Every structure is written in structure tokens, then in C-alpha cells.
Amino acid sequence: MQITVVGGGSWGTAFSCLLRDRGHRVTLACRDAHQVRAIEETGRNPRYLTTANLRGVDAAVIDDAPYDVDVIVLAVPSRAFADVAASLPGTAPVLSLTKGLDPATGQRLSTRVTGRPVAVLSGPNMAEELAEGLPSAAVIASEDRALADELQHAINSIVFRVYVNEDLVGVELCAAAKNVIALAAGGVDGLGLGDNAKASVITRGLVEMARLGEAFGAQPETFSGLAGMGDLIVTCFSGYGRNRRAGDLIARGHSADEAAAEIGQVVEGLTTAPVLRDLSHRAGVELPITEGVCSVLAGEDLQGLLGRLMGRRPTEE
Amino acid sequence: MQITVVGGGSWGTAFSCLLRDRGHRVTLACRDAHQVRAIEETGRNPRYLTTANLRGVDAAVIDDAPYDVDVIVLAVPSRAFADVAASLPGTAPVLSLTKGLDPATGQRLSTRVTGRPVAVLSGPNMAEELAEGLPSAAVIASEDRALADELQHAINSIVFRVYVNEDLVGVELCAAAKNVIALAAGGVDGLGLGDNAKASVITRGLVEMARLGEAFGAQPETFSGLAGMGDLIVTCFSGYGRNRRAGDLIARGHSADEAAAEIGQVVEGLTTAPVLRDLSHRAGVELPITEGVCSVLAGEDLQGLLGRLMGRRPTEE
Numbered sequence: 001m002q003i004t005v006v007g008g009g010s011w012g013t014a015f016s017c018l019l020r021d022r023g024h025r026v027t028l029a030c031r032d033a034h035q036v037r038a039i040e041e042t043g044r045n046p047r048y049l050t051t052a053n054l055r056g057v058d059a060a061v062i063d064d065a066p067y068d069v070d071v072i073v074l075a076v077p078s079r080a081f082a083d084v085a086a087s088l089p090g091t092a093p094v095l096s097l098t099k100g101l102d103p104a105t106g107q108r109l110s111t112r113v114t115g116r117p118v119a120v121l122s123g124p125n126m127a128e129e130l131a132e133g134l135p136s137a138a139v140i141a142s143e144d145r146a147l148a149d150e151l152q153h154a155i156n157s158i159v160f161r162v163y164v165n166e167d168l169v170g171v172e173l174c175a176a177a178k179n180v181i182a183l184a185a186g187g188v189d190g191l192g193l194g195d196n197a198k199a200s201v202i203t204r205g206l207v208e209m210a211r212l213g214e215a216f217g218a219q220p221e222t223f224s225g226l227a228g229m230g231d232l233i234v235t236c237f238s239g240y241g242r243n244r245r246a247g248d249l250i251a252r253g254h255s256a257d258e259a260a261a262e263i264g265q266v267v268e269g270l271t272t273a274p275v276l277r278d279l280s281h282r283a284g285v286e287l288p289i290t291e292g293v294c295s296v297l298a299g300e301d302l303q304g305l306l307g308r309l310m311g312r313r314p315t316e317e
Numbered sequence: 318m319q320i321t322v323v324g325g326g327s328w329g330t331a332f333s334c335l336l337r338d339r340g341h342r343v344t345l346a347c348r349d350a351h352q353v354r355a356i357e358e359t360g361r362n363p364r365y366l367t368t369a370n371l372r373g374v375d376a377a378v379i380d381d382a383p384y385d386v387d388v389i390v391l392a393v394p395s396r397a398f399a400d401v402a403a404s405l406p407g408t409a410p411v412l413s414l415t416k417g418l419d420p421a422t423g424q425r426l427s428t429r430v431t432g433r434p435v436a437v438l439s440g441p442n443m444a445e446e447l448a449e450g451l452p453s454a455a456v457i458a459s460e461d462r463a464l465a466d467e468l469q470h471a472i473n474s475i476v477f478r479v480y481v482n483e484d485l486v487g488v489e490l491c492a493a494a495k496n497v498i499a500l501a502a503g504g505v506d507g508l509g510l511g512d513n514a515k516a517s518v519i520t521r522g523l524v525e526m527a528r529l530g531e532a533f534g535a536q537p538e539t540f541s542g543l544a545g546m547g548d549l550i551v552t553c554f555s556g557y558g559r560n561r562r563a564g565d566l567i568a569r570g571h572s573a574d575e576a577a578a579e580i581g582q583v584v585e586g587l588t589t590a591p592v593l594r595d596l597s598h599r600a601g602v603e604l605p606i607t608e609g610v611c612s613v614l615a616g617e618d619l620q621g622l623l624g625r626l627m628g629r630r631p632t633e634e
Contacts, residue, residue, distance in 0.1 A: 124516035136513035139634050156631055163634040195555040196453035199441035203547035224527070224541060225634050230520035237554050238512040314473055317456050317480040317542045
């Protein structure tokens with residue numbers, strides 16, 4: 001296949017390598033001409049995932065990349081997704097790797113792709129580990145089953161196992177919400193509350209993710225699958241997890257802006273948290289952990305919030 | 318309440334402290350007279366969780382402890398559970414903390430308690446963290462709802478939140494099976510396969526736990542709750558997790574006996590794995606990760622097993 005990957009961040013970089021290793025002709029489309037030149041000259045991305053060997057992957061600036069291809073992979077931040085999707089020429093199918101919601105409308109990102117088939121890929125996929133050749137697994141979801149099957153066949157390998165999941169809504173909501181729960185889990189780390197408390201927060205986090213999904217017609221099984229629990233776990237425990245790390249820094253007294261600056265890459269949970277909260281209000285679904293994250297991001301004292309939560313009268317699980 | 322806790326391991330020790338802190342009169346019943354004397358003299362358990370302050374908790378050898386009490390807590394290894402339960406005098410209700418199956422019959426442990434009401438407690442509860450005063454949460458399950466409510470009221474505190482769950486079968490199967498999945502997760506650690514792979518194994522592990530539970534009439538929600546996902550996560554990630562650590566050691570080339578000796582405490586997953594596999598065969602349920610753990614414990618090469626699993630044709634999730 002000929003494939004263009006749009007977005008020269010860590011995941012776009014690692015995914016380009018995976019596709020190249022499966023024998024596809026890959027162009028990595030970046031925003032900066034400087035980044036393109038560096039990749040062409042050194043075979044390395046100069047800013048993100050600098051350890052990955054990009055030899056054999058073409059690089060181009062976004063405006064010059066080929067889009068008359070077999071599939072366009074979008075690996076851009078959620079806040080740029082709608083604009084990038086709207087400006088793509090041609091009718092090639094899109095595979096989205098972006099995990100978040102459209103900030104302007106609160107919609108799932110795949111709804112911003114029009115006039116062409118769309119699929120999404122999600123799972124426990126820390127780019128740094130994939131770049132090291134470590135094994136992982138993911139699901140591809142689409143309303144176009146033939147597209148999902150074709151992409152599964154094109155991408156699956158001995159180190160990157162790809163399953164098909166028909167629940168596009170559930171997979172996208174998992175991908176968006178897990179970053180917000182990871183901010184909370186990172187907060188537990190930052191406060192030094194231990195792994196018992198962290199496991200409890202993650203467990204209740206998945207319950208609230210599934211509750212939101214149910215309101216939008218998602219399948220419960222998706223939330224206990226690779227895109228749900230699998231991705232949530234790795235996002236909350238991996239040393240590479242940006243959202244977990246941001247929560248950790250914020251709990252230690254940094255502002256959200258300081259945490260994002262320290263991490264130096266997009267922290268999707270910070271963008272997604274208020275969008276997800278607004279979505280839950282419109283749907284009439286309670287997301288207590290997401291509400292707590294939004295309160296802390298808006299300036300509420302974290303210790304006070306925790307005391308309030310732990311002091312509630314326990315009931316049935 | 319007057320409460321006797323039978324079993325002077327880490328969890329019995331930490332739980333005795335929690336009960337004392339809630340104002341109950343607690344006797345910790347130990348196997349060894351030496352251990353009893355040390356607790357009486359120093360206020361510390363000389364062998365397990367030596368950091369916990371047991372001042373205010375009485376100690377007695379098992380035969381001399383009071384059993385005409387409000388509740389008897391059993392925190393003994395699964396292989397000793399049936400004998401201890403059968404030899405208890407009186408009719409005081411039992412709360413079981415033991416996580417495993419009865420090795421002799423393959424039955425859930427609570428079925429070995431007869432002639433008195435029984436409840437079980439489970440959740441993400443690393444004893445070491447509780448002894449440090451860090452917060453956690455658990456569920457109590459019983460067919461006797463009044464007993465569960467009474468115990469919830471007696472045990473719940475600001476640092477140890479107790480929920481009630483009516484699914485005794487599900488809570489006990491979770492508690493048994495999670496230690497086997499933790500052996501597999503530890504194996505992923507030992508082989509250096511990374512957190513993406515570990516999250517995938519844990520996710521698929523919970524799916525197989527829930528599949529077994531379904532065959533025995535358990536509620537699916539239990540597996541996504543504190544006793545299921547919550548306990549599984551902490552067992553697979555905490556540095557205190559004995560089963561995770563045993564899997565790690567075995568993957569690095571140690572035998573199961575060597576791993577258990579190195580850890581120096583009961584590793585329930587090693588006892589439970591073959592019992593759980595036999596149970597699944599009788600129920601006609603496939604547990605691929607549990608089967609893999611049993612194969613490795615029986616001598617199969619771990620690298621070969623992984624290659625076989627990763628090479629399978631992927632399908633729907």
C-alpha cells in the first residue's frame with residue numbers, strides 16, 4: 001500500500017516505522033520544513049521519538065505530501081484534527097490515531113471526516129515501546145467493515161497484533177476519556193497515595209467511561225477491551241504516559257501550563273477534560289472523576305477534593 | 318465488636334490494625350507461640366509486615382484464641398483454609414480475606430465454612446500500603462445481606478472504604494484468578510516485553526476471569542469492580558505484589574520453588590493455577606492465559622509459548 005501519515009509527533013513517527021516494516025510505501029507528513037529536512041538527512045525525527053529509525057520512510061511538509069494514496073493516517077493533536085481532516089484533498093480513506101474529542105463541537109473526531117471512509121485505531125500503544133520493537137496490540141473500528149478488514153490485514157504483524165472491533169463510538173470515547181482518568185491517576189501518584197488508591201481510581205474511572213459510552217450507544221465490551229481497559233492501564237502506569245505525568249506534576253503544585261511545558265508534547269487530557277465534562281452534561285451522565293479533574297484544573301485544592309470524596313458514605317459498589 | 322483474626326501473615330496483621338483503629342477489640346491468632354510472644358513483647362509481627370504497629374492488638378496461638386466473638390476473620394493460606402474453618406468452635410460469623418480456591422475440592426473457599434454465616438472481603442489491598450496509613454477500598458460480599466451491612470458499618474473508615482456487593486461467587490472467583498493472571502503479567506516484566514504487552518495480558522486476563530465467572534453465575538459488573546479489575550491492577554503493578562514478582566523470577570529462569578523461596582511468603586497463584594485450570598475444564602470454559610501459566614509451571618519454555626500466542630491469526634476482539 002501507499003500510505004501518508006499526517007503528524008510528526010511520537011505516535012505518527014512510530015506508526016510510520018511499523019507500516020514501513022510491513023512493506024508499505026510511507027510518507028510522514030510534518031508541519032515544519034525543518035523537521036522534514038532533518039528526517040531526510042538523518043533518518044531521525046529531530047523533535048519527537050528521536051530514537052526511532054525512519055530510514056525508508058519519506059518525509060514531506062503537510063501541503064506537499066501525496067494524498068492520492070491507499071490510506072491517509074491522521075496522527076495530529078485533537079485540536080488540529082477537524083481542520084486537517086477538512087483540508088485533505090481526494091477521497092482516500094482515513095485511519096485516525098488521534099485520541100480526543102473535537103474541542104469546537106465536542107463531537108467524536110471521526111465525525112469530522114466527511115466524503116470518505118473512516119476508521120480509528122486504538123489500544124495500549126506507547127510509541128516509545130513500539131519504536132524499541134516491543135510487542136503490542138490494538139483494535140481498528142469502523143462502520144465500513146471492509147475497510148477495517150483491509151487495514152487489519154495491512155497493519156497486523158508479529159509485533160503489532162490488530163483486532164477488529166465494530167464499535168466505533170466506544171473506541172473513540174475510550175480513547176478520549178482515558179487521558180482524563182490518567183490525569184487523576186497521576187494525581188494519586190503525585191500525592192504519594194499508593195497503588196491501592198491508584199487502582200481504585202482507575203477502576204472507578206473505567207466505570208464512568210463505560211457509563212458515558214452506554215449513553216451514546218457504545219458496546220460495554222469495548223470498555224473492557226484493548227481500547228478501553230488496555231489503553232487506560234498503560235496510560236496510567238507507563239513511565240512514558242504524558243497524561244499521568246501531567247497529573248503527577250499538577251498534584252505536586254505545578255499549574256497545567258507548567259506541566260505541559262515541562263512535558264514538551266501535547267497532553268491531550270488537558271484539552272479533553274472540559275470537552276468531555278460538557279459532553280456528559282448534555283448527555284445527563286455523571287462523571288465524578290472527570291468533574292474532579294476539571295475542578296482541579298480550574299483551581300480547586302486537590303487535598304480538599306480528596307477529603308470530600310473519601311468522606312462520602314459508601315454504598316453498594 | 319470483639320473480633321479474632323486468624324492468620325499472622327501480612328494481610329492478617331494489617332487488617333488487625335485497621336480493626337483496632339476502628340475501635341474494635343482484636344485478637345490476632347497465629348500458628349507459632351514464638352510469633353505470639355514477639356507481638357506481645359515488641360508490638361511487632363516478627364516475620365511479616367514488621368513495620369506495622371500492633372500495640373493494642375492481643376495475640377494468641379490459634380488453639381487458645383477466643384472464638385465466641387462477634388466475627389472471626391480468616392486470613393490463612395488457601396491450602397489451610399478448609400481445615401481451619403472446619404475446626405472453629407462456636408457459631409460466630411466468618412469474614413474471609415483469603416484469596417484462592419480450596420485445593421482439595423476446587424471449590425470456592427466460602428463453601429468450606431458451614432454452620433455459620435460467611436462473608437468475603439476483597440479489593441486492591443496491598444497490606445504494606447495499608448500499614449503505612451495509605452487509603453484503599455474493598456468490597457464485602459455475602460449471601461447474608463444483614464451480615465454484609467453490619468461488617469461494612471464496622472470496618473469502613475476514612476482510609477478504608479468498604480462497599481457491599483451481593484455477588485459472592487464473582488468476588489471469590491476474582492480473588493482466586495487474579496493471582497494467576499499476575500503470574501503471567503510478572504512473566505511479561507521478567508522478559509522485558511514492556512507495558513503495552515503487560516496491559517494487553519492483563520486486559521485479556523480479566524476477559525478470561527469474567528468468562529469463568531459467567532459460567533458459574535457471577536455478575537459481570539463484579540469483574541469490572543474493585544474486587545476484579547481493581548485488585549488485578551494492583552496485584553500486577555505494585556512493587557509489593559508477590560505473584561507478579563514470582564512470575565518475573567520464573568521468566569528470568571528460576572523454578573517456581575526457587576521463586577517462592579526467594580519471596581518468603583505464600584504465593585497463592587502457584588497453588589491456585591492448576592486448581593483453576595481443572596475447574597475451567599469441568600465447566601467447559603477456555604482460559605488461555607491460565608493454561609499458559611500452568612504449561613510454564615509444568616516446564617514449557619516461555620519464549621516458545623509467547624511465539625505461539627503472538628503468531629496466532631488475529632480476529633475480532
